[in-house]
């Protein structure tokens with residue numbers, strides 16, 4: 001009787017789910033699609049007209065700390081910040097007032113493998129007083145970044161996992177690097193990197209593709225593709241199983257991250273790994289659920305081990321990535337820390353060999369929510385389109401993504417996790433009270449069901 | 453005795469210790485000298501430590517028994533991006549020296565040894581374990597040791613004089629070996645096969661006319677017949693009175709079949725029972 005009732009519920013749930021999946025797809029099909037065209041000089045223009053009253057226009061440039069070296073670490077960020085300082089045609093104040101008069105904002109960011117400047121293109125003339133001011137700003141930002149312990153954990157994780165390669169370098173820059181930068185370095189950098197083939201002009205909002213292409217032709221058409229300096233080269237993708245602990249007992253908790261080598265943005269396992277990452281899930285002490293959580297990991301680790309929070313991540317760069325979990329715990333017991341890591345690894349191993357359709361569906365739905373929510377604003381969508389174009393050479397529509405997500409089954413997830421996570425080397429990074437950090441060999445041992 | 457000197461964003465605390473009361477002017481001299489030393493804002497922890505340790509080297513200028521040690525307690529922290537991750541290239545396998553190669557591409561090579569050990573030793577161990585299992589199973593299912601030892605027995609023909617029958621044990625059963633006389637042979641050959649309950653000619657039951665070998669288990673209910681007795685010059689089963697002739701054929705009584713003839717062969721001067 002009980003089992004009959006249960007089957008009944010399950011089938012109702014299934015039908016509800018497939019109905020909602022259909023609805024997602026229907027909505028996406030009706031949604032706007034990105035149009036892509038290429039200017040004569042190689043600059044690619046992507047627009048997506050969603051008919052909204054606001055528009056984000058931006059330039060995404062394939063530059064960032066991956067292309068820096070020890071002595072100029074921070075240059076891409078400094079250059080990005082300089083954009084706010086005005087151009088030869090407009091002073092900083094003029095730029096700000098002109099933008100605000102039309103209600104626009106200038107936003108920019110730099111990561112390991114790209115720089116994005118929304119609304120306004122980069123300046124050509126750099127004023128050295130402004131550079132000095134901005135350098136001070138970057139140095140104090142660097143100092144502030146020390147208080148963002150999780151940020152430090154992630155930077156250290158990159159430093160260890162990608163040691164010896166340029167991916168190890170933080171976009172924040174290092175003190176000496178920032179201090180040594182000057183106008184000529186910046187100019188050189190700009191000349192090397194801000195080249196049409198490395199640039200995507202992406203717009204989302206109430207824009208016509210033709211009109212924007214004309215504008216791009218007008219403002220970027222004169223950029224040449226010749227390289228007077230050197231063609232930027234990102235040095236290396238090598239992942240190394242390693243550990244980086246920064247013990248500081250004045251920090252009240254243990255902050256940590258454990259990760260394996262992930263995949264690049266366009267890799268065929270990228271989506272499966274994101275589903276797997278969703279399966280691991282996230283939790284912090286403010287969540288109402290513990291024993292009753294849908295995630296088995298949360299049920300296990302949310303109590304008894306003094307864990308404060310954990311969060312999955314699956315980072316995709318152009319050609320490699322990191323797949324793992326970051327966590328914060330009390331850090332006063334080796335047993336607790338080890339147990340947390342063990343449960344996490346148990347979930348990874350479960351994913352590689354025994355995850356079932358039900359669990360995969362739950363994770364897929366969680367990913368849908370996260371994915372589509374994160375692409376709701378024009379800026380987010382413009383960034384997504386640009387990143388797609390930079391990394392894969394094309395823009396997948398959300399329908400394409402929904403289709404491949406729909407096709408993804410437990411076998412695909414198991415295979416992806418077996419390939420990239422099961423029994424793979426790990427990189428670990430700990431900051432704060434790391435005296436009780438689990439032993440590396442022990443952690444590595446936990447990556448497979450049994451190990452020689 | 454401690455003085456705190458600040459310079460820029462760097463603060464250094466200098467602790468001076470001595471085993472005797474310091475003249476008051478020495479303390480101030482140290483502090484003054486210190487303030488000059490660190491004004492150039494050392495940037496590495498080593499330089500900071502060095503800066504505050506300078507007065508200790510000038511020790512002898514002041515007095516012989518003063519120990520001065522600068523302790524760098526700077527409040528300026530290095531940014532985490534200023535920490536250089538050590539270069540482990542020296543310890544790397546050659547295959548992982550190329551940073552443009554993905555780790556997974558060199559993995560097979562790096563794991564060759566553990567994999568070889570795993571499949572080599574593991575394979576050997578599982579082969580051995582498999583052998584153990586099969587051997588145990590076969591030994592368990594096979595004949596008992598005493599029977600296996602008697603799987604075939606050799607009987608010396610000269611032990612049995614003509615006209616005699618001897619009983620041997622073979623595979624837990626009695627075997628009658630009869631050395632027949634000429635008269636007995638003639639008698640058995642002459643029996644009319646059509647009259648027999650289980651019609652078999654003597655030729656079918658013997659290899660050499662002088663020797664008849666049969667299993668001594670009555671085909672009625674399994675008693676052991678008595679050799680050289682009964683009405684037909686062969687065997688007699690006392691249980692229910694079955695009479696067998698000199699060829700081991702049933703002639704009278706309740707038994708339905710002739711006595712079984714085991715596989716046997718002649719070898720030189722002996723009969724091997726249990727082999728063809």
Ligand code: FES
Pocket residue numbers: 670671672673674675689690691692693694705706707
């Ligand atoms: S057992 Fe031999 S006659 Fe019955």
